[in-house]
Amino acid sequence: MQKPNMAVTGDETAATGDMPTYQIRAPTALPQGVVMAASPGSLHSPQQLAEEATRKRELRLMKNREAAKECRRRKKEYVKCLESRVAVLEVQNKKLIEELETLKDICSPKTD
């Protein structure tokens, strides 16, 4: 599936300064099946330069595709982790509220 040209909003900066915990630098590794082509030193004609540019772009797109997949996977994992933490805290909170009510009952003066 190939997309038509993307609309660019110019409103995409997301830099907030604080890095999410799921952002971890991975060691550099070439995606499977990627082979390095001729070194730039061996290029001559404009056509070869164009081919090299195309190759570089495709390599970049391929790497970015994989990076995006990995990024989404980590983000899902991170969200899952947050959700389970929420669940734990909710249970804890409920228990504390119940305990508070019990203590209130014990400590409140008896009316008669």
Added chain:
DNA sequence: GTTGATTAGCGTCACGTCCT
């Protein structure tokens, strides 16, 4: 069965940050 809304996943672009 059709249709519109919602959701999940994907590819790409733009940009910030890190590293050499």
Added chain:
DNA sequence: AGGACGTGACGCTAATCAAC
């Protein structure tokens, strides 16, 4: 400075679901 990388934003598609 420039390349590599991670990620937010965006548009697109396919799957699912509810209402008709």
